[in-house]
Amino acid sequence: MTPEELSSAIRAALVEAAAAGDLSAPVPDDVRVERPRNRDHGDWSTNIALQLAKPAGVPPRDLATTLVARLLDVAGISAVDVAGPGFLNITLDTASAGELARSIVDAGPAYGRNDAEAGHTINLEFISANPTGPLHIGHTRWAALGDAMRRLLVASGADVTAEYYINDAGTQMDVFGASVLARAKGEPTPEGGYPGAYVDDLAAAALEQRPDLLDLPEADALVLARRIGYEAQLAEIRATLESFGVHFDVWFSEATLHDGGAVEKSVDRLREQGHVFDEGGAVWLRTTDFGDDKDRVLIRANGEPTYFAADAAYYLSKKDRGFDEKIYLLGADHHGYINRLKAIAAAAGDDPEHNIEVRIGQLVNLGGAKLSKRAGNIVELADVIRWIGSDAIRYSLARYPADSPLSLEGEELRKQTNDNPVFYVQYAHARTANVSRLAAEDGVSAEDGFDPSLLADPTEATLLATLGDFPRVVAHAAQLREPHRVARYLEDLAGRYHKWYDTCRVRPMNAEEEVTDLHRTRLRLNDATRQVLANGLDLLGVSAPERM
Known part of the structure; x- marks a missing residue:
């Protein structure tokens, strides 16, 4: 049952x-x-x-x-x-409890899926790093947790769109373009520009694509260097995230909000709601009406829109695209954004307690990490993946709540010992796969007989109860937006499996021992554990190896 x-x-x-x-x-x-x-x-x-x-x-x-x-x-x-x-x-009764093993194997990858979040249409935005340099360790936490959250929500029945907001507008992009062009000319980085050696690579890409770059008028060369550098850097960001197992459904360009007039239209819409006022030549949103500590400028006195105006336009874009719920996963330096984003939602006529959710991820310190030779003063995500591996870093980040500061030791995450949680869980899965292989060699086939009443050992009752709890854990983790609950569950399951493995034999002791329904039924319990471990690891974006 x-x-x-x-x-x-x-x-x-x-x-x-x-x-x-x-x-x-x-x-x-x-x-x-x-x-x-x-x-x-x-x-x-x-x-x-x-x-x-x-x-x-x-x-x-x-x-x-x-x-x-x-x-x-x-x-x-x-x-x-x-x-x-x-x-x-x-x-x-024993037979009813043991029947769960067959149900799990029959359900396969679908076991654990539920409808706790059915009917929810969610836009999940995370990372959204500036396209002016490589992704670094500061972006890694939300990369791992954001993608795990997406997987959990989908597994719990929600309609989720994972979105990356590309900050490709404003002064920073002009400075970026100037930095790329300066390197192409062999000149020093302009004051306040981007000094990383990666800019040399972007400059080389610009010259390769447009050998006539330096022959163009300065203004034209600047626009071209900015565009080519931006496209090359964004492509690298995409590739790094794909290698980390993170996929986005939408890459939304901030520039499109400005170029298409969405920023100006959003100001007009908020004014119609009665929350916009003019003062000192600037246009303001009265966010203090909704709990913000001060009112915010939308359009400066010189007519230039603020970044906050783009935030408002972006929120309205999500609303217009049919996303009833918008989840923002922001970095540790974005605490001030919570009230202002909720104020935008309220000013737009939404319920800030339902239509918007803002979560802040605390900083991660990775001991033993080396600064990037390309970027100079950061630890690149690509380097972390090469050094530690995607599985170890994703699992380690997923097993802690996002709102707690985190210190990890890189070399510890590389160790293949039971003290390393990701190894402990993956090894449990590899062990279940090995048991299945060896049982097949011994002629034990689960299809030849299944009697759940035989699963009477105390370790079997405990293991079955833990397996049965998986759907609830998934649903609860999705509702609370806490992937770490799945990671801790998997560690508990692995521990209970190892105890069962030490107590109950799936295979005959020797060639003379007859294969019975007890062996076959225990093989089904072994395979059920294997399936749940694989399903849980997949929710965290971590592989389930067959051998280790």
């Missing part, structure tokens, strides 16, 4: 109780079941009696007691106890 099937059985018992007049409260569409911390309290627990007691007008324990008899009539449930103020602790 899966947790979903148990939830349905409890709901059916509630419907029966209501029909018999034993329950006067509305029956919820979904009944949540959880695995008790203490295995002595059963396989699953629910607080539904506490949840319904007040609307039903009865003590929780009385309502729980009413449900006990009905639940004991459900096939697969062997015991139901009322605990504490009214919790229902449910124990499944």
